[in-house]
């Protein structure tokens with residue numbers, strides 16, 4: 449009797465068999481550089497997935513990565529991240545720290561150095577116990593922003609306010625996050641905001657814009673190829689560090705004077721607990737201060753726009769807000785737990801407009817993805833922008849429908865805008881609370897309309913942002 453042939457286990461295909469986006473890495477880099485494709489990285493990845501399938505290899509200059517798009521493959525990748533997860537470093541940022549002899553914060557650290565800082569910082573920045581302490585600070589600033597908008601409306605005859613909110617949102621997120629970090633108000637929502645804070649916001653934009661071309665070119669080369677970009681990058685960093693240093697000095701002096709003990713922000717708690725040396729606290733607070741402005745302002749702008757062009761969704765959320773208020777004023781954390789549809793709207797915004805556009809990891813052991821063999825140490829990226837708009841992952845992906853997150857279907861590994869696991873965004877709870885409270889107060893007080901309902905074209909400037917900010921109209925609700 450001939451034994452039935454064993455079905456051979458589907459043979460794992462070799463790494464070299466993974467489809468590739470381009471064949472000559474340097475030609476790719478030159479093409480990217482000439483066509484300034486860096487800012488369309490998200491669209492290029494989306495097209496590559498449509499052309500090559502759910503996994504492909506990209507080689508741009510020295511940059512070599514395996515890109516995946518499906519939740520299951522992202523899960524595979526994260527399962528092999530080890531206890532010191534690692535993402536792509538940013539050489540130009542590290543070059544600045546070395547040049548100026550600054551310590552790095554958790555974003556740039558790796559291995560045990562990263563883990564030591566991260567475990568201490570988690571307590572004050574992302575843990576529920578830490579978060580609940582700074583919620584009232586965020587709520588106060590969100591209420592002040594509504595007053596700021598009403599003041600602007602009164603100056604305006606029709607009491608209709610059509611504004612380009614772009615810069616006002618940066619002022620809001622900087623004001624709110626600085627209050628949570630340092631326990632002090634910058635006064636950005638008053639009539640004449642301090643020039644120092646405006647300079648800081650501008651330096652942040654310059655730093656982010658000059659980071660992009662530097663991502664793919666070694667800093668050493670860039671200094672000779674285009675010294676202006678390099679100089680602008682360095683100057684912007686210096687302005688950022690000067691601003692953060694001023695905030696840190698203020699709180700440090702107060703702290704040394706032994707001010708009466710009530711919660712006065714994350715930095716004071718870190719100084720009090722003294723579990724990190726001062727230079728590590730400064731390095732991390734600088735990263736937090738700089739990382740809490742554009743990252744949170746952009747999703748707010750996109751959410752306001754989507755609610756303006758989806759009035760039925762806006763109405764449903766306003767009804768949820770009124771129901772939450774019906775039971776009288778609550779303390780802030782209780783309020784936040786009674787707004788599931790509003791929170792789902794923020795998730796829906798981050799699906800369509802993921803701030804970081806990818807999540808990156810280097811697997812610590814060999815892993816098989818889409819039946820291909822991927823050796824340990826290979827840079828792998830999850831294409832969040834492409835995943836969020838893939839009909840294979842989301843039904844009617846182009847429809848802005850927050851309810852899709854509240855159903856019974858399995859959404860695991862589909863909401864990755866803040867990354868995953870021990871190395872996920874440490875500012876996640878701060879950002880989520882800040883955005884939820886902002887939208888809660890704004891939707892209670894204004895009906896939001898948009899001049900144009902056409903899709904917004906986005907550009908990637910290290911942060912995903914609109915090519916042209918949408919014009920929004922705010923009609924006060926009496």
Ligand SMILES: C[C@@H](NS(C)(=O)=O)c1cncc(N2C(=O)c3ccc(Cl)cc3C2(C)C)c1
Nearest residue numbers: 555734735736738739743803804873910911
């Ligand atoms: C946009 C997204 N990119 S990501 C991390 O997903 O690849 C992102 C998410 N959360 C925080 C950031 N940050 C910034 O914007 C930033 C600026 C200056 C400094 Cl010193 C530190 C930062 C960090 C990395 C905190 C960036």
